[in-house]
Amino acid sequence: MNVSNGIYTIADTKVFGWVTLPWTVKQVRLMALADKAFWNNDNFNSSFFIKAKQLCVKLAARKTQLNKKKITILNTEHGAMYGNEDGVLITPRLSFNSVLTHEMVHSFHIGHSYSDRKIAIFPFAHMGEYGDRYDLMSTSNAWMYKSQYGLSGPGLNGPHLDYLGWLPSNRILYFGSSIIRLSSLSISHAQSNDWLLVMLPFDKNDPANVFTLEFRTPINYDSGIKQEAVVIHKIDRKGTTYYSTIITHSKDYDEMMVGTEWVHFLEQDSPEVYPVIKVRVERIDKQRQVAVLQINSTFNPIKPNKISCRSTRKQRHLKDEMNSSHIQNEGETVRILPPEQNGFFKDLVTFGMNACNNGYVWRMIDPYDYACVTKNRQQEIRYQRKVGNPSGICRKPLMLRKAFPSDTACVTQTEFVIIQKENAEMHKNMKYHSFFNGEETVVP
Numbered sequence: 129m130n131v132s133n134g135i136y137t138i139a140d141t142k143v144f145g146w147v148t149l150p151w152t153v154k155q156v157r158l159m160a161l162a163d164k165a166f167w168n169n170d171n172f173n174s175s176f177f178i179k180a181k182q183l184c185v186k187l188a189a190r191k192t193q194l195n196k197k198k199i200t201i202l203n204t205e206h207g208a209m210y211g212n213e214d215g216v217l218i219t220p221r222l223s224f225n226s227v228l229t230h231e232m233v234h235s236f237h238i239g240h241s242y243s244d245r246k247i248a249i250f251p252f253a254h255m256g257e258y259g260d261r262y263d264l265m266s267t268s269n270a271w272m273y274k275s276q277y278g279l280s281g282p283g284l285n286g287p288h289l290d291y292l293g294w295l296p297s298n299r300i301l302y303f304g305s306s307i308i309r310l311s312s313l314s315i316s317h318a319q320s321n322d323w324l325l326v327m328l329p330f331d332k333n334d335p336a337n338v339f340t341l342e343f344r345t346p347i348n349y350d351s352g353i354k355q356e357a358v359v360i361h362k363i364d365r366k367g368t369t370y371y372s373t374i375i376t377h378s379k380d381y382d383e384m385m386v387g388t389e390w391v392h393f394l395e396q397d398s399p400e401v402y403p404v405i406k407v408r409v410e411r412i413d414k415q416r417q418v419a420v421l422q423i424n425s426t427f428n429p430i431k432p433n434k435i436s437c438r439s440t441r442k443q444r445h446l447k448d449e450m451n452s453s454h455i456q457n458e459g460e461t462v463r464i465l466p467p468e469q470n471g472f473f474k475d476l477v478t479f480g481m482n483a484c485n486n487g488y489v490w491r492m493i494d495p496y497d498y499a500c501v502t503k504n505r506q507q508e509i510r511y512q513r514k515v516g517n518p519s520g521i522c523r524k525p526l527m528l529r530k531a532f533p534s535d536t537a538c539v540t541q542t543e544f545v546i547i548q549k550e551n552a553e554m555h556k557n558m559k560y561h562s563f564f565n566g567e568e569t570v571v572p
Contacts, residue, residue, distance in 0.1 A: 131264075131283045131349055132294045133317050135496055137533055142195065146203075147187050149180070153204055156180050177207050181217040197235055199228070210234035224278025230267040238288055239566025241265040242373045243382070244362070260285060260374040261382055262344055262359050265565070273352035281349040286313060286325045286342035287361050287372035291481040291564045296495030299324045302338075302479045305425045307410070310343040310358065312417035314350035322418055327480060328405055330394055332429045335476055336483065336560055337364045339375070339392070341407065343419040344383075356412050357383030358419050360390060363481075370481065371565050384409045394427055403427055429472035483559045491550065493531050499550050500557035512539065 130136070149156070160166055160179035184200045198215035201223060208222045208231055216231040243259025249269050250258060258266040263285040272279040289295045301308065301323045311320030324342070331337035340361045346353040359382070360375040376382050377390065384390060386409050394403035403426045411420040478484045484500035491499040491506060501509075522528055522538035529537040531547050539547070555561040 131289075132292070133496075134534065135294055135532065136292075139533075140195070144188050144192055144194070147184055149183055149187065151183070156183065159183075173207065174209060177202070177205070177209055177217050178211060178214075181211070181214045185214045197232075199232075225275060225280035226264065226267045226270070226272050226278075230264055233265060233284070233288075236292060237563045238265060238291065239563065241285060241288070241565060242371060244373050244376055256373065260361075260372075262353065262374065263288065271350070271352035271354070281352050282344075283314065283349045285359065285361060285372065285374070286340045287363050287481070288564070289313065290325060290340075293482055293496060293498040295324050297482075297490060297492070297498065298495045300327065300480060301325070302327045302476065303329055303425065303427075303473065304423050307420065307422050310341065310419045310421060312343050312345040312347075312356075312419075314345045314347050314353070315417055320417060326421075326423070328407075328423070328425055329427055329429075329472075330392075330405065331364070332472070334365060335472065335479060336370060336481070338480075339363075339405065340372075341421065341423075343417075345414075345417050347417075355385070356414055356417075356419070357385060358407075358409050358421065359383050360407070369562055369564070369566065370560060386410070386412050478559075481560050481564065485557050485559050488557045491531075493535065493537075497531065499531075499554040501550060505550075512537070512543070 151159070156179055157176050160175040163175070163179060166175040166178070180202055181200045184202070185194065185198055188194060200215070200217045202217060202219050204219070206219050206221055208216075208218045208227050210216050210231045215235065216228070218228060218231060222228075240253075240257050241260035241263040242254075242256040244256060245259055246255050247259070248255055248257075249266075258269045260266045261270050262282055263270060264282060265284070265288065271282045273281050275281075283289075284292070284294075286295070290300065296317060299311075299317070299322075304323075304326055308326065309322040310326065311322040311324055313324060317324065326341040327338040328341070329335055329338050340363060342359050342361075343356070344350055344353055344359055345356045361372045362375055363370055363372045365371075374382055375390070377384065377388070384407070389406065389408040392405045394405065396402060404424075405427065406422075406424040408422040409419060410422050412418070413420075476483075477489055478500070482490070482498040484490065487502065488500040489503050489506050491497050491501045491509060493509060518536065520528060520536045525541065526538040527541060527544050529535050529539045529544060529547055531537075531551065
C-alpha cells in the first residue's frame with residue numbers, strides 16, 4: 129500500500145549506476161562560484177549542489193538516455209534538494225524514505241506545507257513553513273517513524289492528495305452541515321467506505337478557498353503519528369498560488385480528539401449576522417478507523433441588501449438547488465449574488481484543486497480520473513464498451529486505452545489517440561493549474 133493508492137508507480141525507473149566526476153569538490157565549488165546563473169543565489173552551498181547535479185546529469189546523458197525526471201545521489205557533502213532542470217539531488221546521510229519522497233513530491237509542483245503558527249521552524253524557512261507535522265512536505269519536522277529504509281512517513285495531507293488527484297472524487301464532500309463519518313486517510317481506500325475529505329467553503333468569491341477535514345491514524349506510512357486525530361487545513365489563494373495551512377489549536381495542539389470542538393467566525397454580512405463554522409469530534413472508532421463529526425456551517429453565498437440586517441438562511445449541500453433570485457426572510461429581502469456567484473453550489477460540478485474550467489467536467493473513467501472534458505465527451509466514454517481483461521491483452525485491431533497505468537480497457541486506435549491527447553492537454557482545461565504551496569523552482 130502506498131500514499132497514492134497505486135496511482136503513482138516507479139515501474140519505469142532505471143538505475144544508471146555510479147559516475148565519477150573528473151573534478152574535485154573544490155573545483156566544482158569554483159565552477160559554481162564562476163557561474164553567473166548563481167550570482168543571485170544567497171545560498172552558496174545550494175549553488176554547489178546544483179552545479180554538481182548538472183555535471184553528473186550531463187556526463188550520464190552522454191552514455192545513456194535518461195528519463196525526464198532524475199534522481200542524483202552525490203557521495204559527498206550533506207544535503208538534499210529539487211530543481212526543475214535536473215531533478216532531485218540527495219547525499220548518503222539523507223538517503224532515506226522521508227527525504228527522498230519529499231524531494232520527489234516537489235517534482236509534482238508542490239511546495240512545503242505550512243502551519244498557522246507565526247514561528248520559523250528552521251533558520252532558512254518562512255514563518256510557518258515546515259509546520260504541518262501530518263504532512264510529508266514538512267519532513268524533518270513531521271511525524272516520521274523508523275523503517276528498514278531509514279526514517280519514513282508521514283503521508284501527504286488531504287489538500288495535497290486532492291491536488292494530485294490521489295483521492296476518489298466520489299468520496300470528497302464539498303460542504304456538509306450534519307453528522308458525517310470520516311474514514312482514515314492512513315489506510316487503503318479499498319478498506320474503508322466513508323468520506324475521505326470534507327471541504328467547507330468560507331469565501332463567497334472563490335469556491336476553492338475552503339477548510340478541509342481529514343482523519344489520520346497511526347498505521348502504515350502514518351505509523352509515526354502519536355494518536356488517532358482529525359486534522360483541519362485552510363486552503364486559500366495568495367497572489368496567483370493556493371496555499372494549504374494546518375489549523376492549530378490551544379496548548380499547541382495540531383489536531384482534534386474526541387470531545388473537542390473548533391469554531392471559526394466568518395466575515396460578517398451585517399452587524400447582527402455572525403456566519404460561523406463549527407466542527408466537533410463526537411466519536412472515534414479505532415477498530416474501524418472511522419471518526420464521527422458534527423459539522424454546522426452557516427456560510428451563505430447570498431449577500432443581504434443594504435436595507436437588510438439579518439439573514440438566517442443556511443446553505444445546503446452541493447446537490448441542492450438555489451433557483452430563486454430573491455428570498456423573503458422575516459420581512460426582509462435577501463439578494464442572491466450576480467450570475468457568476470448565483471449558482472455557487474448548484475453549478476459547482478467540479479471542485480477542489482482539480483476543478484475544471486466552466487463548460488468542462490471530469491472524465492471519470494474511474495473516480496480517480498480528473499481529466500477535464502466536455503459533457504458530451506464524458507457521455508461518450510460512459511457508453512464505451514469495455515473489452516479489457518485482467519491480463520491486459522487486447523485482440524487486434526483493439527489496443528489498451530492506457531488512460532492511467534491500471535486502465536486495461538480495450539479501444540480502437542482512434543480512441544487511444546484521443547485519450548492520450550486529453551491526458552497530455554488536461555492542464556489546459558483545469559481552473560487552478562499552478563504550483564501548490566509556493567512557486568519555488570529550487571527547494572530543499
